[in-house]
Amino acid sequence: MRVLFRGLLIALGLLIALPVLAGEQVRVGAYHFPPYVVKPESAAPGGVLPELLAALNVLQSDYQFTLVPTSVTRRYRDLESGRFDLILFESPGWGWQNTAHVALDLHVEDAEVYVALAEPGRDQGYFDQLKGKRLALYNGYHYGFAGFNADQQFLRENFSAVLTYSHDSNLLMLTRQRADIAVITRSYLQSYRRRHPERSKALLVSQRVDQYYQHHALFRTQSPLTPETFAALLLALNRHGQLDALLHRYHLVVPEHLTDD
Known part of the structure; x- marks a missing residue:
């Protein structure tokens, strides 16, 4: 009986040691x-x-x-x-x-929308023409206005693009007037405006969508x-x-x- 009991304990220990x-x-x-x-x-x-x-x-x-x-x-x-x-x-x-x-x-x-600073006299027509404006873009993203060409050199040469790895950085560039338009993921922008309601009034968001x-x-x-x-x-x-x-x-x-x- 003692040998059997010891055997049962060993078997139980092995079972406990096995991974789930x-x-x-x-x-x-x-x-x-x-x-x-x-x-x-x-x-x-x-x-x-x-x-x-x-x-x-x-x-x-x-x-x-x-x-x-x-x-x-x-x-x-x-x-x-x-x-x-x-x-x-x-x-x-x-x-x-x-x-x-x-x-x-x-x-x-979801979608991507254009964002600029809200300034006197500036309306939705500001987003009609992107050429000649400095664009703040997310590096590696594909954009509709560029034919979904994500090549860095192409975007810099054709759209005066500044490429970063942060939506927040791109929005900050607008407020510091280092960029004219940022292209932001709509879901992210809604979350940003909820977190920073005091900054929302300074932003003009396009009704025009870059891509869905x-x-x-x-x-x-x-x-x-x-x-x-x-x-x-x-x-x-x-x-x-x-x-x-x-x-x-x-x-x-x-x-x-x-x-x-």
Whole structure:
């Protein structure tokens, strides 16, 4: 009996020492793209995407979603090479059609708008002509007015562009009169104006839209997660009321196809 008891203790100890089996790992590419992703390389990345993946991990145990940092210029190569399994919030005008992938339309929309200083006599007509104005742009972004050509030299030579890695920096350049027009992601601008209501009166925002985002999820061809399964997970998340709340918090359009009939 003593030998049997000792054997049971050893077996129990081995069971306790075994790692808890997690769901299948799904690696999600992320680059700094506020408000979707903020500093993905940090210990506590922020934005829509990290919150969405955290909610999905709580919702179910079949898949474990993890962020893999990439860059705005390298992301499609990293997807194709298998560095990660999918990347979210990618719009068709951004040049990924020649990358091997399977796409899922998320039906999440956003846009980019023009912003200038509000000055006496300045109205919406100020945005009709961009030539001859100094543009503050986000480095690596694709812009409709430039034919979605993100080449730095092209933008500098043709649009007197100043390229930064911060929407805040671009808005600051307006107030310091170092730029005439900034092109800002609409969801980010709405969040900025909510955080800084005292600065909103100084800004003139265009009714003209540079481009509309029609966001997709891109899956590598050998991804362990299929678009159909991911769509089902989003639907389940929405049934719990979490997806609507997340998108509203970041001023994004709620995907109508994910609502229950």
